[in-house]
Amino acid sequence: MTDVVVVGAGVVGAACAYYAARAGLSVTVLDRGPVAAGTTGAGEGNILVSDKEPGPELELALLSARLWRELAGLGGFEYEAKGGLVVAETSEVLGSLADLAVAQAGAGVEHVPVAAGELPGYEPDLTPDLAGGVYYPQDSQVQPMLAAARLLSGAPGAVLRTGVEVTGLLRDGDRVTGVRTNEGDIPAGAVVNAAGTWSGEVAALAGLDLPILPRRGFILVTEPLGGRLGPPLIRHKVYTAAYVTDVASDSEGLETSAVIEGTPSGTVLIGASRERVGFDRTTSIPVLEALARQAVALFPGLAARRVIRAYCGFRPYCPDHLPVIGADPRAPGLYHACGHEGAGIGLAPATGHLVAGLLAGAAPTLDLSPFRPERFAA
Amino acid sequence: MTRSQEGPHAGRLDGARPVPAFEITVDGRPVPAAPGQTIGAVLHAAGVVSWRTTRVGGRPRGLFCGIGICFDCLVTVNGTPSLRACQTEALPGDRVTTG
Amino acid sequence: MPGSGHEGPGTRDLAIVGAGPAGMAAAVAASRAGLDVVLVDAQARLGGQYFRHAPPGLRAGHPGTPQRGFGRFTRLAEALTGVDVRLGHRVWAVEKAVEKNAERNTAGNAGKAAGNDPGNEADQNPGKDAAAGFIVHCLAGTRDERRVTLRARRLLIATGAHDRPLPFPGWDLPGVLTAGGAQALLKGDLVPAGRTVVVAGTGPFLLPVAAGLAEAGARVAGVFEANGGAGLAPALAVRPGKLAEGAGYLWRLARRRVPYAVRHAVVEAHGGDRLTHVTVARLGRDWTPGARRTIACDALAVGYGFVPQIELATQLGCATEAGGDGEQVVVVDAGMRTSVPGVYAAGEPTGVGGADLAEAEGWIAGRAVAADLGRPVRPAPALSRRRDRLAAFGRAMQDAYPVRDGWKGWLRGDTLVCRCEEVPYARVREALALGATDARSVKLLARPGMGWCQGRVCGYAVARLAGETSPPPRRPVAHPVRLGDLAGLPDRADETQGTANDPAGEEAR
Ligand SMILES: Cc1cc2nc3c(=O)[nH]c(=O)nc-3n(C[C@H](O)[C@@H](O)[C@H](O)COP(=O)(O)OP(=O)(O)OC[C@H]3O[C@@H](n4cnc5c(N)ncnc54)[C@H](O)[C@@H]3O)c2cc1C
Numbered sequence: 001m002t003d004v005v006v007v008g009a010g011v012v013g014a015a016c017a018y019y020a021a022r023a024g025l026s027v028t029v030l031d032r033g034p035v036a037a038g039t040t041g042a043g044e045g046n047i048l049v050s051d052k053e054p055g056p057e058l059e060l061a062l063l064s065a066r067l068w069r070e071l072a073g074l075g076g077f078e079y080e081a082k083g084g085l086v087v088a089e090t091s092e093v094l095g096s097l098a099d100l101a102v103a104q105a106g107a108g109v110e111h112v113p114v115a116a117g118e119l120p121g122y123e124p125d126l127t128p129d130l131a132g133g134v135y136y137p138q139d140s141q142v143q144p145m146l147a148a149a150r151l152l153s154g155a156p157g158a159v160l161r162t163g164v165e166v167t168g169l170l171r172d173g174d175r176v177t178g179v180r181t182n183e184g185d186i187p188a189g190a191v192v193n194a195a196g197t198w199s200g201e202v203a204a205l206a207g208l209d210l211p212i213l214p215r216r217g218f219i220l221v222t223e224p225l226g227g228r229l230g231p232p233l234i235r236h237k238v239y240t241a242a243y244v245t246d247v248a249s250d251s252e253g254l255e256t257s258a259v260i261e262g263t264p265s266g267t268v269l270i271g272a273s274r275e276r277v278g279f280d281r282t283t284s285i286p287v288l289e290a291l292a293r294q295a296v297a298l299f300p301g302l303a304a305r306r307v308i309r310a311y312c313g314f315r316p317y318c319p320d321h322l323p324v325i326g327a328d329p330r331a332p333g334l335y336h337a338c339g340h341e342g343a344g345i346g347l348a349p350a351t352g353h354l355v356a357g358l359l360a361g362a363a364p365t366l367d368l369s370p371f372r373p374e375r376f377a378a
Numbered sequence: 379m380t381r382s383q384e385g386p387h388a389g390r391l392d393g394a395r396p397v398p399a400f401e402i403t404v405d406g407r408p409v410p411a412a413p414g415q416t417i418g419a420v421l422h423a424a425g426v427v428s429w430r431t432t433r434v435g436g437r438p439r440g441l442f443c444g445i446g447i448c449f450d451c452l453v454t455v456n457g458t459p460s461l462r463a464c465q466t467e468a469l470p471g472d473r474v475t476t477g
Numbered sequence: 478m479p480g481s482g483h484e485g486p487g488t489r490d491l492a493i494v495g496a497g498p499a500g501m502a503a504a505v506a507a508s509r510a511g512l513d514v515v516l517v518d519a520q521a522r523l524g525g526q527y528f529r530h531a532p533p534g535l536r537a538g539h540p541g542t543p544q545r546g547f548g549r550f551t552r553l554a555e556a557l558t559g560v561d562v563r564l565g566h567r568v569w570a571v572e573k574a575v576e577k578n579a580e581r582n583t584a585g586n587a588g589k590a591a592g593n594d595p596g597n598e599a600d601q602n603p604g605k606d607a608a609a610g611f612i613v614h615c616l617a618g619t620r621d622e623r624r625v626t627l628r629a630r631r632l633l634i635a636t637g638a639h640d641r642p643l644p645f646p647g648w649d650l651p652g653v654l655t656a657g658g659a660q661a662l663l664k665g666d667l668v669p670a671g672r673t674v675v676v677a678g679t680g681p682f683l684l685p686v687a688a689g690l691a692e693a694g695a696r697v698a699g700v701f702e703a704n705g706g707a708g709l710a711p712a713l714a715v716r717p718g719k720l721a722e723g724a725g726y727l728w729r730l731a732r733r734r735v736p737y738a739v740r741h742a743v744v745e746a747h748g749g750d751r752l753t754h755v756t757v758a759r760l761g762r763d764w765t766p767g768a769r770r771t772i773a774c775d776a777l778a779v780g781y782g783f784v785p786q787i788e789l790a791t792q793l794g795c796a797t798e799a800g801g802d803g804e805q806v807v808v809v810d811a812g813m814r815t816s817v818p819g820v821y822a823a824g825e826p827t828g829v830g831g832a833d834l835a836e837a838e839g840w841i842a843g844r845a846v847a848a849d850l851g852r853p854v855r856p857a858p859a860l861s862r863r864r865d866r867l868a869a870f871g872r873a874m875q876d877a878y879p880v881r882d883g884w885k886g887w888l889r890g891d892t893l894v895c896r897c898e899e900v901p902y903a904r905v906r907e908a909l910a911l912g913a914t915d916a917r918s919v920k921l922l923a924r925p926g927m928g929w930c931q932g933r934v935c936g937y938a939v940a941r942l943a944g945e946t947s948p949p950p951r952r953p954v955a956h957p958v959r960l961g962d963l964a965g966l967p968d969r970a971d972e973t974q975g976t977a978n979d980p981a982g983e984e985a986r
């Protein structure tokens with residue numbers, strides 16, 4: 001019998017498997033699809049501390065940023081400690097941005113205030129029409145799909161089984177004792193629900209309510225720049241302060257705010273939209289147009305660059321915008337690691353680290369109560 | 379730019395030479411063109427079979443699909459980068475730069 | 478809902494994307510039936526691939542130039558009076574013009590863009606109650622691109638096909654062209670691909686390519702057909718006339734002493750910065766290479782069939798299925814209606830079958846749209862019978878010229894599989910070892926298909942290497958579009974013309 005079955009081979013499941021295996025547990029990872037092909041395959045790979053207000057998620061993010069730096073040593077995936085630049089269009093917004101940065105500093109977030117005149121030193125091609133910004137050196141980026149795959153291949157003894165769908169949970173009374181799959185039953189000491197946007201469905205297999213819903217996001221990808229094509233070269237992750245409010249918003253409607261960055265392959269990624277439209281993949285041209293308008297407003301030189309691809313994904317979100325991490329008291333043996341919305345890549349290592357600690361019986365290094373699974377029960 | 383050692387080879391059908399209605403230049407060298415021909419065809423006919431190199435391996439690229447879907451043939455014309463040579467009609471005086 | 482408030486003054490009855498044999502025939506049929514038609518094509522001239530012809534100025538310099546099917550083409554072109562023909566217009570996206578909110582929240586909509594959702598069949602209705610129509614997003618002009626937006630009550634996708642290459646060492650050397658690319662260069666620009674050309678691959682298309690090159694003065698150093706030609710009997714039973722056509726090509730090649738060999742393939746191309754010679758191997762049953770020899774040449778025209786261009790159909794959620802050659806084709810009914818009401822497909826997108834089939838489907842589609850919009854159209858059973866016969870022939874030809882997996886044995890670790898992102902075979906293998914199990918996950922881990930061509934060139938190879946047949950394309954942006962154009966910047970808005978154009982994209986929704 002395997003100690004742990006992890007449901008989902010996205011970046012979160014991969015991190016859980018990695019740390020559990022490192023803790024000496026035997027781990028089997030199941031995914032109904034290939035590795036990293038869920039929302040992880042649609043993510044940009046930003047590891048952000050800058051966009052989080054002081055509180056439990058920021059604690060998680062700081063731990064994660066540190067762990068990602070360590071994991072980069074595994075090799076085999078891109079990790080760039082590039083830093084993030086948050087810019088404000090008006091002095092009013094700049095004021096609240098500065099306030100946020102000061103509050104974050106109390107929690108351990110490093111930042112550098114950037115006056116309007118200093119912005120070109122960070123990003124020469126930024127529009128001059130900005131009031132200023134804040135630079136966050138701890139923000140970084142990974143190639144999420146490869147990172148997930150490498151965490152799995154680097155997890156000592158862990159077994160990855162693709163094409164295996166969990167269709168039920170094995171129970172002994174309330175206790176979860178394994179999973180039922182299209183390829184037979186797999187008994188396990190513990191089951192980790194890391195099924196991303198589909199985690200609610202897995203919880204439902206245990207008769208539990210876990211309110212995780214999809215929030216669609218589109219990304220535009222430009223032609224590869226660099227080489228003879230020259231600038232604009234985007235050095236950091238750059239986004240507008242409006243992004244922070246969008247992330248936390250409860251609106252059903254479309255929200256977009258410019259989030260722009262270059263990748264080592266020479267493309268520029270342009271996000272981010274947020275909409276609650278179920279699992280609808282139909283391309284929305286108005287969303288693509290809005291993203292383009294915001295990108296060009298921030299980097300006028302991008303107007304001449306071509307978009308060669310666009311894609312969308314479905315962020316797993318909870319009503320309170322916090323992830324679900326920990327043992328489920330309603331079903332002993334079942335652990336959740338899901339609901340990370342637009343930050344699952346950044347938060348994956350901390351999540352995996354904490355879940356592995358629980359599985360191995362260690363005391364958590366972080367207060368997990370804000371993330372407890374039963375918090376939604378009416 | 380990769381150029382045939384023996385100079386222009388094509389641009390003719392059964393011995394009938396095209397009337398070189400005008401010229402364009404490739405890195406300053408004049409090349410004959412006929413109205414309506416694409417830049418890719420004009421270059422290919424002049425024995426120039428590649429006009430850019432790839433980002434990673436620095437490998438030479440020219441025409442491949444001929445119909446605008448592969449983007450191998452991207453070319454810089456009069457300073458404008460990333461035009462598809464197979465889809466861009468040659469115009470008198472066009473300056474193609476390779477590299 | 479014809480007549481609903483969504484149809485602004487610029488809304489046409491029918492927008493056709495693609496002006497090849499299928500699109501041209503459909504445009505003629507629909508406009509004859511009284512429809513207001515706009516015909517859009519990316520190319521500078523009408524005709525698509527089969528009717529591709531040199532520009533008049535160039536033709537004048539070459540009086541004797543053979544231009545196959547030119548009479549048929551001219552007749553179709555002349556019948557297009559009354560059709561709004563938009564050449565040099567690349568369609569980068571098509572969209573339904575419906576109330577977004579009303580549509581989005583319907584659960585049934587969720588899986589549609591997956592293309593294959595069986596649930597789509599629920600609305601397989603004769604295209605009569607299509608919603609508020611369609612928005613066709615174009616980019617016009619090559620050097621000075623601008624955005625043009627067209628609207629129509631019905632949409633016909635007649636976007637043809639592109640070549641299907643296979644990777645092999647050296648296939649990215651300048652001088653290696655697709656078979657269709659060499660053909661296009663010859664027919665459209667009167668430029669032979671090289672002085673000494675090898676033609677290789679599989680399928681009947683190799684013969685006209687080789688014959689055309691030989692007759693244009695190139696030395697064709699050999700034609701290498703990977704299949705044996707066995708299995709042609711069923712196809713020829715349907716269209717015996719094609720036997721004579723094939724024999725005619727072989728005779729034309731023989732007359733010019735062009736060597737022709739079956740069960741042979743080019744398995745490697747050599748040269749420093751351009752092609753200098755190729756390695757040809759005898760193939761076993763599964764295409765595993767046997768005895769080799771080299772042939773000097775400065776051009777190679779190589780093709781292993783065609784890939785239907787269906788991304789506009791999948792953008793709208795049209796159902797697709799794998800055709801006999803493993804490529805996804807748009808599912809249509811007898812009137813060329815797709816699973817999405819109001820959207821039709823004709824020509825190669827419904828299955829590769831050649832120009833005659835494409836034209837027949839175009840006639841049928843044009844008439845079906847007219848009928849569905851309430852115009853009197855007499856039934857044409859003979860046309861349907863002709864289409865069925867030609868389609869059966871097309872399928873039989875695909876069966877006779879399959880691609881066998883032995884080509885994988887031609888690859889080396891450093892052979893590029895994806896030309897745009899320069900992904901070697903070794904990286905594809907590594908992705909498979911890391912847990913990728915299909916083309917999409919290989920792409921996510923190793924990047925093949927993420928570049929400029931969006932997997933059009935390497936898609937088949939990557940899918941086969943991952944052990945599957947090609948999945949339906951997911952290309953929300955079918956052609957590169959400048960961010961400034963996508964943003965609908967005001968300074969570009971002024972450049973568009975006509976009532977139907979909607980530069981800023983505001984009016985369109
Ligand atoms: C390169 C090439 C050369 C070929 N040459 C021959 C030949 O010489 N003889 C022969 O018998 N068969 C040839 N074929 C086979 C070809 O498929 C024919 O069978 C025939 O032309 C198919 O007709 P069609 O109307 O379906 O499509 P096509 O003739 O391919 O016409 C489709 C048209 O759609 C346009 N189009 C596609 N996508 C878009 C878009 N997004 N926006 C705007 N326009 C778009 C294309 O520019 C094209 O003009 C060739 C195929 C290829 C790929």
Ligand SMILES: Cc1cc2nc3c(=O)[nH]c(=O)nc-3n(C[C@H](O)[C@H](O)[C@H](O)COP(=O)(O)OP(=O)(O)OC[C@H]3O[C@@H](n4cnc5c(N)ncnc54)[C@H](O)[C@@H]3O)c2cc1C
Pocket residue numbers: 007008009010011012013014030031032033034035036037038039040041042043044045046047048164165166167194195196197198199202216217218219271272312313314315316337338339340341342343344345346347
């Ligand atoms: C456009 C966009 C941009 C983003 N950018 C960023 C960013 O920059 N930084 C960041 O940190 N985050 C970003 N995110 C969010 C991030 O992608 C997600 O939070 C994260 O990928 C979630 O990872 P996961 O492992 O939980 O889920 P997933 O990657 O979705 O993995 C879940 C897996 O579970 C499998 N599964 C589901 N049900 C079953 C079952 N019953 N049986 C077996 N397997 C099952 C699925 O197949 C899937 O592979 C972005 C998201 C989007 C959409």
Ligand code: FES
Pocket residue numbers: 418440441442443444445446447448449450451452462463464465
């Ligand atoms: S040759 Fe393929 S795009 Fe021009």
